[in-house]
Amino acid sequence: MQNVVISVNNLVKRFGNFIANDHLTFEVYQGEIFGFLGANGAGKTTALRILSGLSSPTSGEVVVAGFNAAREPEQIKRNIGYMSQKFSLYEDLTIRENIMLYGGIYGLKKDQIRKRTSELLRKLRFEGYADRLIGDLPLGVRQKLAFSVALLHEPKIVFLDEPTGGVDPVTRRQFWELIYEASAGGVTLFVTTHYMDEAEYCDRVCIMNEGKIVALDTPARLKETYHAHSVEEVFVKIARPTATHNPLHQMAGSSLTSLPGDSHLKRV
Amino acid sequence: MKRFLGFVKKEFIHIFRDFRTLIILFGIPVVQILLFGFVVSTEIKDAGIAFLDLSKDEISRKVIHKTVSSGFFSYSGELTSFREVDRIMKEGKAKAVVIFEPQFGEKFFREKSAAVSIIADGSEPNTATLITHYLTAIIQNYNQELTGSPAEEIVPVKAEVSMFYNPELKSHFMFVPGVITLILILICALMTSVTITREKEFGTMEVLLVSPLKPIQIILGKVTPYFLLSFINVILILLLSWLVFGLPVKGSVALLLAESMLYILMALSLGILISTVSKTMQQAIFISLVGLLLPTILLSGFIFPIENMHPVYHWVSSILPPRYFITIIKNIMIKGTGLGFVWKETLILAGMTLLFMLFSIRNFKTRLE
Amino acid sequence: MARTTSDIAVKPAIEASGVGKRFGPTRALHNISFSVEEGEIFGFIGPDGAGKSTLFRIITTLIAPDEGKIDVLGNDTVKDFRELRKVIGYMPGRFSLYQDLTVEENLSFYATVFGATIRENYELIRDIYSHIEPFKKRLAGKLSGGMKQKLALSCALIHKPRLLVLDEPTTGVDAVSRAEFWEMLKKLKQHGITIIASTPYMDEAMQCHRVALIQEGKILSVDTPEKIRAGFSRKLFSIRAPEKFRLITALKTFPETLSAYPFGDSVHVTFLNDTPVDSLADRLKKEGVNGAEIVETTPGIEDRFLELMEKPGEG
Numbered sequence: 001m002q003n004v005v006i007s008v009n010n011l012v013k014r015f016g017n018f019i020a021n022d023h024l025t026f027e028v029y030q031g032e033i034f035g036f037l038g039a040n041g042a043g044k045t046t047a048l049r050i051l052s053g054l055s056s057p058t059s060g061e062v063v064v065a066g067f068n069a070a071r072e073p074e075q076i077k078r079n080i081g082y083m084s085q086k087f088s089l090y091e092d093l094t095i096r097e098n099i100m101l102y103g104g105i106y107g108l109k110k111d112q113i114r115k116r117t118s119e120l121l122r123k124l125r126f127e128g129y130a131d132r133l134i135g136d137l138p139l140g141v142r143q144k145l146a147f148s149v150a151l152l153h154e155p156k157i158v159f160l161d162e163p164t165g166g167v168d169p170v171t172r173r174q175f176w177e178l179i180y181e182a183s184a185g186g187v188t189l190f191v192t193t194h195y196m197d198e199a200e201y202c203d204r205v206c207i208m209n210e211g212k213i214v215a216l217d218t219p220a221r222l223k224e225t226y227h228a229h230s231v232e233e234v235f236v237k238i239a240r241p242t243a244t245h246n247p248l249h250q251m252a253g254s255s256l257t258s259l260p261g262d263s264h265l266k267r268v
Numbered sequence: 269m270k271r272f273l274g275f276v277k278k279e280f281i282h283i284f285r286d287f288r289t290l291i292i293l294f295g296i297p298v299v300q301i302l303l304f305g306f307v308v309s310t311e312i313k314d315a316g317i318a319f320l321d322l323s324k325d326e327i328s329r330k331v332i333h334k335t336v337s338s339g340f341f342s343y344s345g346e347l348t349s350f351r352e353v354d355r356i357m358k359e360g361k362a363k364a365v366v367i368f369e370p371q372f373g374e375k376f377f378r379e380k381s382a383a384v385s386i387i388a389d390g391s392e393p394n395t396a397t398l399i400t401h402y403l404t405a406i407i408q409n410y411n412q413e414l415t416g417s418p419a420e421e422i423v424p425v426k427a428e429v430s431m432f433y434n435p436e437l438k439s440h441f442m443f444v445p446g447v448i449t450l451i452l453i454l455i456c457a458l459m460t461s462v463t464i465t466r467e468k469e470f471g472t473m474e475v476l477l478v479s480p481l482k483p484i485q486i487i488l489g490k491v492t493p494y495f496l497l498s499f500i501n502v503i504l505i506l507l508l509s510w511l512v513f514g515l516p517v518k519g520s521v522a523l524l525l526a527e528s529m530l531y532i533l534m535a536l537s538l539g540i541l542i543s544t545v546s547k548t549m550q551q552a553i554f555i556s557l558v559g560l561l562l563p564t565i566l567l568s569g570f571i572f573p574i575e576n577m578h579p580v581y582h583w584v585s586s587i588l589p590p591r592y593f594i595t596i597i598k599n600i601m602i603k604g605t606g607l608g609f610v611w612k613e614t615l616i617l618a619g620m621t622l623l624f625m626l627f628s629i630r631n632f633k634t635r636l637e
Numbered sequence: 638m639a640r641t642t643s644d645i646a647v648k649p650a651i652e653a654s655g656v657g658k659r660f661g662p663t664r665a666l667h668n669i670s671f672s673v674e675e676g677e678i679f680g681f682i683g684p685d686g687a688g689k690s691t692l693f694r695i696i697t698t699l700i701a702p703d704e705g706k707i708d709v710l711g712n713d714t715v716k717d718f719r720e721l722r723k724v725i726g727y728m729p730g731r732f733s734l735y736q737d738l739t740v741e742e743n744l745s746f747y748a749t750v751f752g753a754t755i756r757e758n759y760e761l762i763r764d765i766y767s768h769i770e771p772f773k774k775r776l777a778g779k780l781s782g783g784m785k786q787k788l789a790l791s792c793a794l795i796h797k798p799r800l801l802v803l804d805e806p807t808t809g810v811d812a813v814s815r816a817e818f819w820e821m822l823k824k825l826k827q828h829g830i831t832i833i834a835s836t837p838y839m840d841e842a843m844q845c846h847r848v849a850l851i852q853e854g855k856i857l858s859v860d861t862p863e864k865i866r867a868g869f870s871r872k873l874f875s876i877r878a879p880e881k882f883r884l885i886t887a888l889k890t891f892p893e894t895l896s897a898y899p900f901g902d903s904v905h906v907t908f909l910n911d912t913p914v915d916s917l918a919d920r921l922k923k924e925g926v927n928g929a930e931i932v933e934t935t936p937g938i939e940d941r942f943l944e945l946m947e948k949p950g951e952g
Contacts, residue, residue: 039811139686168684168852169839169939170946173898180882180899196812200901219902236812274749278738285737472733475792478697479750480723634718636699 035202081150088146091135106153140171196232275489323372446570460539518604537624655705680845726798736778751796783814
């Protein structure tokens, strides 16, 4: 039905005896916001590295943006964008310098860079800040900018690593609007996170546990299947199926306020 | 007191549970001593030496024989002309050439002014100086043998003072004091500053500050284990240099240990001072290495004699505590002098210690800011 | 409630008035005033950089405010810091444990530092410590996030403090441990310990007796979670459609739309007259938004937070 932009078939990644990714199979469609969830050490980062052409699979087939991850990692790198919460922009460069730098890295032409820079600044209403150092800007502004810079070379897929952790509620929503916009424009967004509330915003989520995919569906259907109020609850039920008495239920039940979407802002 | 002991116990756990700390504490001193003793030895053995004997008489032959049989040099041959001097040195076959003037023996007896010139390979200044010293000593010895009195006219090269105390020219004597000085700075200043900044970095300092512990208790708790371990280290190094290199302490061992304690205290207060101005372990390490370790190696007289330094370095050197400790320890260990000869240095060191301590206690904040 | 100085029982555990703090050009805290009653669980809720940690460091005597003052248990945080340091239990943002010490060594170290023993206060930490006691010989660095959190809490409680200060105790801890943690805190109430905790998790507000919403160094609101929620001034609608971006863009073009925020898989919207026009679905369709579902919904703490944040001239 839809255009497949990421296709993963029986992906296995081993480190010695340790199996970081155990036979992963899934597809991501064009324009989709795909959430990749898991606790630390569930195998998210390993899979992300393979998908972005930084590491090759032990076995299985991975095709990203039409290129094979094992054989054509360089082409993959050229066709994807990446934004992480931890590192994205150089704090000691100005907004303009950062944009120019990334434009240059992705081999855009001078006038192209200039044109897109002014477009970007206008869209984010950052014209007034263009020559300020990134380090002097509030976290929320940086996040939005980092995302826009990741889109600068018009990639088909953008990988987002915990994009909205630690951001205030208003900025975080503005950020999701940017993501929706990109998605509406046909860009595929691959969001890895261990903040369950970020999952609520995704079209589909894939939950990883101990190197395996344990669930993959839309947030609404997951909540239905697991009789849960939130993706977080789904996650707890999957990740800790043996917990006989689950205090989260008491918590949610007693307060009746764990509205879907009521969420946290932050991270480790 | 119970709080304090609890704190010290915790510090010891940190030290003994971390393999790297233990290596730095005990591995490095042993390795340094052995390294300096065997590998980086500033002693010469089997340096190539050639002779240009323009006299070829009994005396010159005997000097050559003495030199070659001394065991310090290997015989690279006799030359026939001045032109060959340059060649043999360039080829690297000889590090020095000894030239006897014509009628060497005759002049030696008659005019008492026979001359021998030593040409050494200046591209290796340390070796050249040493060879010169060795040769001078050998010729002087022979001179004494012959006449029963030093014949200075034969030996234009003046003997260095160090030779007087170090007649066999063993280089261990030079580096043991240096290594002790260096290691104590390394362990005390580096390790204390790192262990304190580590608590800042891991956030445990916040809880310690919120606790009823007083700053002085935290400081002493941090410093006590390192004081003890450093002291053990001094003893270890002295034992090692005595057992492996046969280097005895000529002066009073008690005085030497007391001076070491003073120096350890100085280094510890420096460490605390560093920790009060650094926010991260990385900063502390950087300040300790660049601010302390390098100057100690370069400017304290450990490797390069202070006398030969540019006046600016001379001045910089005079504010470095290690410089005074090296003087003290050399005096006690090698010359065997007592407190009477080192009281001035001791006083300077004590003054510096007091100053650093005052500063670091004042700088150690009871709050985070 | 009238308070007199002689009536110690009703004196608040924490009384902050006009507290301000700057770090260079940035204003970390601005005119912060609040009071915490004794025995209360009081929450500070706000994003990173809102000033929560700075405020907690002032309360725990670690830094001094530039303006205003805070009285904690009747002592000034600046003048009487020595007194306060005996009665405060503090758990900083990163669990301050010695990673190379075992569970037991950490606990007994903190006990000695505060002049207590594990035995005399074991009763207080039993519920919490019993979870990790089987691992007491394990190095703290080898514990899971949830276990580290329990150990850090045990360490902060081991001297039976009168005030427990928890800076983001549930950050980086899995959902189950988070819930367990709040249950433990509630049990501590019976020992009469006042607890203040900060959190970036909006849903945790419900676990506190009262909360302060904090943003950019200012307190937006202080009240019980229910009242804060009830403070939401308008009717809130949740609208869902397959094409989210089109939906938001369309809603924003309508003159009667006051706010429209993405909220999980839907959009939370408020309207000028509190009711969307009947033809809203049709109008959305005209804008190309198909299959929109519109329902009225109960506002949550986060909705209220967003509303409060809009007011000081956002956008």
